[in-house]
Amino acid sequence: MKFLADECCDTGLVASLREDGHDVLYVLERKPGVSDDEVLLEAYNEERIILTEDKDFGELVYRLKKSSKGIILIRIDVKERHMKWFRLKKLIENYEERLPGHFVVIDTQKFRFRPLIFPV
Numbered sequence: 001m002k003f004l005a006d007e008c009c010d011t012g013l014v015a016s017l018r019e020d021g022h023d024v025l026y027v028l029e030r031k032p033g034v035s036d037d038e039v040l041l042e043a044y045n046e047e048r049i050i051l052t053e054d055k056d057f058g059e060l061v062y063r064l065k066k067s068s069k070g071i072i073l074i075r076i077d078v079k080e081r082h083m084k085w086f087r088l089k090k091l092i093e094n095y096e097e098r099l100p101g102h103f104v105v106i107d108t109q110k111f112r113f114r115p116l117i118f119p120v
Helices: 011-019 036-045 056-063 083-098
Strands: 002-005 023-026 049-052 071-074 102-106 111-115
Touching (some): 002 036, 011 023, 011 083, 056 071, 056 102, 083 111
Parallel strands (some): 002 023, 002 049, 049 071, 071 102
Antiparallel strands (some): 102 111
């Protein structure tokens, strides 16, 4: 699967995705400090799902009606950061086909899927 990891994402999470065979571009490695708008546009142009811990992407796709292939928002507290890879891997293994066209929120207990208004 193709992802674009926002710079706020944990480096270990990006490494784990790559080790698992996923194609991951990491903003922190390519363009640190780039705006969320630019991240969204690059992901859209390259047909990548955004992986982030930044709630601002919800505003971009719902209030400002910007297009996206898909967004995964990780909402796991710092104290439980060891759960991030476990939960993300479970999401991909069980729901990979549902990720495109959705805004998905991951927490320690559940996955919430919300259709994007203007998906790719």
